Amino acid sequence: NAGVTQTPKFQVLKTGQSMTLQCAQDMNHEYMSWYRQDPGMGLRLIHYSVGAGITDQGEVPNGYNVSRSTTEDFPLRLLSAAPSQTSVYFCASSFARVSSGANVLTFGAGSRLTVL
Amino acid sequence: KQEVTQIPAALSVPEGENLVLNCSFTDSAIYNLQWFRQDPGKGLTSLLLIQSSQREQTSGRLNASLDKSSGRSTLYIAASQPGDSATYLCAGTGGATNKLIFGTGTLLAVQP
DSSP states (O other): OOSEEEEOSEEEEOTTOOEEEEEEESSOOSEEEEEEEETTTEEEEEEEEEETTEEEEOSSOTTEEEOOSSSSBOOEEESSOOGGGOEEEEEEEESOSSOTTSSOOEEOOOEEEEEO | OOOEEEEOSEEEEETTOOEEEEEEESSOOEEEEEEEEEOTTSOEEEEEEEOTTOSEEEETTEEEEEETTTTEEEEEEOSOOGGGOEEEEEEEEETTEEEEEEOOOEEEEEEO
């Protein structure tokens, strides 16, 4: 089925470890983004991309890196995991390049990360 | 900084009731607004998108409206069903950013 695919669904890390959350979409969407969802805080934008080779920071970028080498893939890297990065991470994409709100945003199923 | 408030935080209603969920923005200059549904342990599903030139959208039993003068949106659910039980989130772009800013959601339970 077409959509946004995230892997892994669950991950447990120790403090200081690094890992990559994968995100792939097959809808030829230009815009891709990563959010984290924490209780009582809503979804917060980490990083986003308006096309291959273009990335920018969102509201909470510290501790995360991204790259966009292809239209389809947008991996999120945790450089040195901290307990504060325990969260549920969502990847989302849309056709819009300029504004993430002007077109329907399609979300992946989420990746639940626990950092001990 | 744009902030989004959703009221109520939680709501429980008997099946068949009509209900209204509310969303308000600190900066009333809203360009686009989306309502999403999130089931437990799942991602978000877009329900309705109100683009900058529009005032409301309807899909089946759902109707969303946006009052740009006050920065408030409502999601109306008619004849609620147990399958409507989920968390409903609103998100909008406007003010100094073109990025979607999310509310914290309303947890809806529809009792059979």
